[in-house]
Amino acid sequence: MDNKFYITTPIYYVNARPHIGHAYTTIVCDMMARRERMLGKDVFFLTGTDEHGVHVERAAQAAGKPAQQWADEVSSSFRRLWDVLGLSYNKFIRTTDAEHKRGVQEMFRRLRDNGYIYKGKYTGQYCVFDELYVDSAGPGAPCPECGRPTETVSEENYFFKLSAFEEKLLKLYRDQPDFIRPETRRNEVASFVRSGLRDLSVTRSTFRWGVPVPDDPGHVIYVWLDALSNYCTAIGFGSPDPADQQRFQRYWPADVHMIGKEIVRFHCVYWPAFLMAAGLELPKTIVAHGWLLFEHDKMSKSRGNVVRAETIVEAMSRDALRYFLLREIVFGQDGSFSFDALVQRYNADLANDLGNLASRTLTMITRYFGGQVPYPSPTEARKPADDEIAEIARRTISEFNAKFEKFQFSHALETAWSLVSAVNKYLVENEPWTLGEKQDDVSRARLGTILYTSAEALRVVTALAHPVIPESSARIWAQLGLGEIVNFKLAELKWGQLPLGTKIGKVEPVFPRADKSVVEKMQAMEQERRTPTVETEKKAGAAAQPAGRAVEVKPAPAPAASAAGAPATTPAAKAGAGPPEGKISIDDFAKVELRVGQVKLAEKVQGADKLLRLEVDLGSETRQVVAGIAEAYAPELLIGRKVVIVANLAPRKLRGLVSDGMIVAASVGEQGKPVLAGFLEDVPVGAKLK
Ligand code: MSP
Numbered sequence: 001m002d003n004k005f006y007i008t009t010p011i012y013y014v015n016a017r018p019h020i021g022h023a024y025t026t027i028v029c030d031m032m033a034r035r036e037r038m039l040g041k042d043v044f045f046l047t048g049t050d051e052h053g054v055h056v057e058r059a060a061q062a063a064g065k066p067a068q069q070w071a072d073e074v075s076s077s078f079r080r081l082w083d084v085l086g087l088s089y090n091k092f093i094r095t096t097d098a099e100h101k102r103g104v105q106e107m108f109r110r111l112r113d114n115g116y117i118y119k120g121k122y123t124g125q126y127c128v129f130d131e132l133y134v135d136s137a138g139p140g141a142p143c144p145e146c147g148r149p150t151e152t153v154s155e156e157n158y159f160f161k162l163s164a165f166e167e168k169l170l171k172l173y174r175d176q177p178d179f180i181r182p183e184t185r186r187n188e189v190a191s192f193v194r195s196g197l198r199d200l201s202v203t204r205s206t207f208r209w210g211v212p213v214p215d216d217p218g219h220v221i222y223v224w225l226d227a228l229s230n231y232c233t234a235i236g237f238g239s240p241d242p243a244d245q246q247r248f249q250r251y252w253p254a255d256v257h258m259i260g261k262e263i264v265r266f267h268c269v270y271w272p273a274f275l276m277a278a279g280l281e282l283p284k285t286i287v288a289h290g291w292l293l294f295e296h297d298k299m300s301k302s303r304g305n306v307v308r309a310e311t312i313v314e315a316m317s318r319d320a321l322r323y324f325l326l327r328e329i330v331f332g333q334d335g336s337f338s339f340d341a342l343v344q345r346y347n348a349d350l351a352n353d354l355g356n357l358a359s360r361t362l363t364m365i366t367r368y369f370g371g372q373v374p375y376p377s378p379t380e381a382r383k384p385a386d387d388e389i390a391e392i393a394r395r396t397i398s399e400f401n402a403k404f405e406k407f408q409f410s411h412a413l414e415t416a417w418s419l420v421s422a423v424n425k426y427l428v429e430n431e432p433w434t435l436g437e438k439q440d441d442v443s444r445a446r447l448g449t450i451l452y453t454s455a456e457a458l459r460v461v462t463a464l465a466h467p468v469i470p471e472s473s474a475r476i477w478a479q480l481g482l483g484e485i486v487n488f489k490l491a492e493l494k495w496g497q498l499p500l501g502t503k504i505g506k507v508e509p510v511f512p513r514a515d516k517s518v519v520e521k522m523q524a525m526e527q528e529r530r531t532p533t534v535e536t537e538k539k540a541g542a543a544a545q546p547a548g549r550a551v552e553v554k555p556a557p558a559p560a561a562s563a564a565g566a567p568a569t570t571p572a573a574k575a576g577a578g579p580p581e582g583k584i585s586i587d588d589f590a591k592v593e594l595r596v597g598q599v600k601l602a603e604k605v606q607g608a609d610k611l612l613r614l615e616v617d618l619g620s621e622t623r624q625v626v627a628g629i630a631e632a633y634a635p636e637l638l639i640g641r642k643v644v645i646v647a648n649l650a651p652r653k654l655r656g657l658v659s660d661g662m663i664v665a666a667s668v669g670e671q672g673k674p675v676l677a678g679f680l681e682d683v684p685v686g687a688k689l690k
Contacts, residue, residue, distance in 0.1 A: 005041040006251040007033055008231050010259050011050040011093065014074035015059040018081045020337060021260075021292045021299055023309040024325050028289065028409070029258050030087045031326060035404070035467035037088075038490035044251045046234050047082065048093030049075040053223035055129050057209035067209050071096055084310055086318050086471070093234040095211075095226055103233030104211045104226050107278055108202075116161045116277040122201055125150035131223050133201055140684050147619025147686040158203040158219065165273040166197045172272060178285050180268050181407060182332045185261065185288045189268045200270065228271045231257065232280065254283040261288045287407060290334035292325075297660075298621060304648070307337060311525045315518055319469040320346045326468050327413045339519045346514055350472070353420045354461065355511035358476050360427060361454045362507040368436045373455055373481070373502040374448030381445035385426055386453050392422050393460045393495045400464050409468075416464050423457045426450075455480065456498045463493050472510045479505045593648035594664070594689035596679070597623070602635035608655050614638065616645055616661065619686020623647075626659035629674045644677040644689060 009029050012022050026047055033045035051071040060070035075094050082089060093100060111117050125134040127143030127150050134143055134150050143150050172179055173190045180186035203219040204210065210220030229237070235251045236244030259267050267286050275282050291298065294305040312321045324342045327349065329335030365373060376386070396419040403412035427450070435447040459480055466473040466485050477485040481502040597616035605611040610628045612635055625645065644664040651660040665674035 003040070003042055004044070004251055004255075005033070005036040006044045006235070006254045007036075007046070007256045007258065008234075008254055009047040010263060011048040011095065011227055011230050012078055013056065014049050014051045014071045014078075015056055017074065018078045018309070019299065019306045020309045020312070020321070020325075021306075022078070023081065023085060023321070024292050024329075025258055025260060025289065026082060026087055026089075027085065027322050027325055028331070029256075030085075030089070031322065031409075031467045032256065032258075033088055034470060035490065038466065038486075038488065040489060040491060042250075043090070044235065045089045046091050046093060046231070047087070047089045048091070048230060048234070049078055049095070050223070050227045050230075051075060051094055051096045052210040052220070052226055053131055054204070054207045054209065055131070057207055058128070068096065081309060084313055085321075091234050093230050095230060099239060100230060100233045101211045103238030104221055104229045105214045106238030107225070107229045107232070107274070108221055109214050110278040111160060111202075111274065112158075114277055114279065116164070117158050117202070118161070119156065120159045120199075120201075121154070121156050123154040124152070126153040127151075131204070135198065140687075142619050142684040142686055149684050149687050153206060155201075155205055157201040157205065158213065158216075159199040160202045160225075160274070160277070162197045162200040162270070162273055165276060166193055168276060169193050169197075169269060169272060172282070179272075179282070180264070181285060181287045185264050185268070189264060192265060193269060197269070224266050224270060225274060228266065228274065231283070253281040255285065257283050257286045259286060259288050261290055264288050289332055290329070292329065293334055293336045295338045296336050304650070307526060308529055311522050311529065312342065315522045315525065316342070316346065316514060317471070319472045320350065320514075323350060323413075323469050326409045327417075329410060331407055331409045339522045343514045343516075343519050346511070349417055349420075350469075350511040351513045353417060353424060354465075354476075355509065357420055357424055357427075357454065357458055357461075358479070359507065359509060361451060361458055362479055362504055364432055364436060365451050365455060365504050366507055368432075368447060369451070371504040373498060373500055373504065374452050375445075375500050376449045376452035377445035379445060381442055381449055383430075383446075383449075385430065386449055389423060389426055389453050389457055390495050392419055393457050397460060397464070397493055397495070413465070413468065416461050419457055420461055423454050427454055452498070452500075456496065459498050460493065460495065463488060463490060466490075475508075475510050479507055479510075481505050590690070591648075592646060595619075595645050595647045596683045596685055596687045596689070597643050597645040597647075597661075597663075598685045599638045599641050599643060602633075602638040604630055604635060605655050605657065611654060612638070613657055614663070616643065616663075617685055618645065618647060618661075619684070623660045624658060625661045625663055626654040626657050627663045627665075627674075629663070629665065629676070632674050633676070641676070642679060642683060642685070 007029050009026050012018065029045060029047070033043050036043045049071070056071060057067050060067040063070055065073075071094070079092055082092070095101075095104075108117070122133055125139065125141055126132070127134055127145065127148060129148050130143055130145045132143065132145060134141060139152050140149050142148065170190060170193055173186055173193075177183075177186065180189055200222075202222040202225050203213050204222060205219045208220060210223060211226050213219040213221060231254055232238075232248065232252060236246070236248035237252070239245065239248075257267055264286075272282050293299065294307055297305060299306045309321060320342065324337075324345050328341060328345055365371060368374075376382075396415055399415045400412045403409075403415060430450050432447050432450045435443045435450070438444075458476065459482065462473045462476045462480070463485070466477075466488075474485045477483070477488070480498075481504045482488070595618055597618050599614050600617050600622060601613075601615040603613050605613050605626065608630075610630050612627050612630045612633070614625045614627060616623050616625050623645070646662040646664065649662050651658050653659070664677045666677065667673070668675050
């Protein structure tokens with residue numbers, strides 16, 4: 001049996017500081033890596049940063065820094081966070097590493113030598129963010145991926161014969177149904193490929209921040225060919241060193257590429273085509289997960305709702321965050337994060353359920369049996385309830401493992417926690433604390449059986465949960481007197497292996513309860529953390545962020561009165577350093593994010609004569625906006641109309657409906673009749689006004 005396990009995260013763009021969305025992907029991989037190690041596999045867990053491309057170059061320019069310095073800074077903030085989270089990666093790759101660049105050039109050479117690269121000319125629309133050519137679109141058309149306006153370019157490039165792989169890819173999806181998980185993503189990819197593949201431009205000549213094409217340094221290699229190759233270069237592909245080559249032989253192909261759902265096409269179409277063209281084996285499985293939303297909204301810079309993982313680690317613990325992400329979010333689907341939900345889940349499952357089970361069981365073994373695991377009586381002191389727990393535990397082990405194999409992490413944990421609940425109920429029903437007060441032999445035998453049963457169940461759950469909550473499970477394991485949990489072989493987990501007479505360690509609470517003040521603390525920390533980074537990140541983000549992705553930086557706070565023309569009242573303004581009385585600076589104005597939106601739905605708000613509820617497409621996302629224009633506009637006449645939206649206004653509630661943005665209108669006449677702002681020429685949805 002193949003004893004290696006190679007798992008990768010996507011490599012993260014260095015144009016935004018990391019947040020819990022990025023942490024989510026990496027934590028899921030960390031958890032899988034830990035589990036495979038416990039199963040005795042030789043694991044290689046790779047993560048890193050994606051640092052080339054025009055959007056990184058522009059982000060650096062906007063921050064006033066050389067690209068390399070900018071990339072160094074942001075890349076280290078990812079690495080720092082992974083360390084704060086205690087992630088067990090084996091390698092952190094950067095696409096600016098010399099070994100990686102050499103490997104990418106080798107990949108390009110192979111594609112060219114194998115006849116899959118030719119030179120051609122492209123004139124048309126180009127999305128700078130996605131580094132994507134947008135075929136059959138007119139000037140200024142929005143990018144189909146991110147909604148940003150495209151730019152017109154004319155370039156001579158090298159093309160990859162992607163069209164030659166249509167049939168091969170479809171056959172791959174058919175023959176290896178597990179190549180893309182979950183199934184819905186596979187169907188989407190297959191229908192995309194079925195609709196026809198065009199050759200792909202794989203070099204750029206309009207900027208320099210990338211890996212030069214071998215023998216033609218006027219061109220740099222397309223950022224996705226560069227980035228995807230990291231999965232091979234990180235383990236030695238393209239190196240002349242025999243030790244590196246051996247490592248590549250050992251670990252390639254990857255067992256799991258874990259990705260977010262928005263980059264499925266790059267991984268499931270382009271990547272296997274590149275690999276086939278290069279004559280390399282294909283990864284075994286590509287798994288796409290959903291997005292982490294904040295309080296049901298997408299985390300985004302324009303909403304200012306990006307949450308930092310550091311806050312949670314500091315106010316609670318690494319394990320609290322890990323458990324929440326893996327238990328609360330149904331893997332594969334979008335899931336919501338909120339501080340309240342985090343604390344609730346932690347208190348219910350960890351502080352109450354598992355925490356109680358551990359502290360009751362261990363404290364009673366200490367008190368009634370001098371800290372030694374008692375003997376489960378085979379005699380009349382046994383009851384069916386004891387065997388029921390044993391039976392549930394046996395079933396839990398096999399169900400947990402089966403669900404895990406299917407990437408159903410939250411369901412697997414649900415199963416394990418049913419065992420915890422069953423044992424807590426068993427304790428309540430059998431009242432070992434009452435038996436503990438009696439000295440007769442039968443009571444002692446019964447007490448020993450109950451405490452053995454619950455300690456053994458605790459051992460089983462702790463072992464299963466270890467990859468998810470590594471630190472707290474290690475502490476429970478040590479308190480159970482079992483030593484270092486990392487030495488435990490998960491494949492051998494069976495009911496009834498807790499050695500009798502095991503000496504319990506010092507019993508200490510593992511999951512202190514979190515109260516409301518913890519939520520408030522986290523909220524305050526986030527608020528504070530956002531403030532000082534606003535300017536730097538806003539600048540970088542404005543140049544670099546895809547409006548349609550979850551990966552985004554914090555914006556400037558919603559415009560205060562200054563953006564609407566009120567006098568500047570900062571100390572600097574008063575001292576004469578800012579704009580004159582009654583004026584705002586260009587920076588103040590830049591804080592207001594005005595965008596072109598298109599009304600997709602308009603309807604009256606019940607019980608409010610003046611209000612309409614609108615759903616407005618901003619290119620990358622659809623927003624609900626509640627506007628006081630019902631008396632001036634019939635809803636049906638608004639559908640399809642392009643309007644101007646203040647996109648970074650803090651959301652507020654009107655008649656119980658969240659209004660997430662403001663529609664811009666002139667206020668005309670004494671009654672202040674609203675007249676919507678519009679355009680004489682056609683404008684792409686999502687375009688920014690400045
Ligand atoms: N650089 C590319 C990937 C190249 S891989 C060869 C990229 N980077 S990214 O930084 O924009 O996003 C990387 C990953 O971060 C996403 O695929 C996803 O896994 C994760 N996430 C970023 N924001 C997220 C959420 N809000 N929720 C869940 N995952 C998120 O795309």
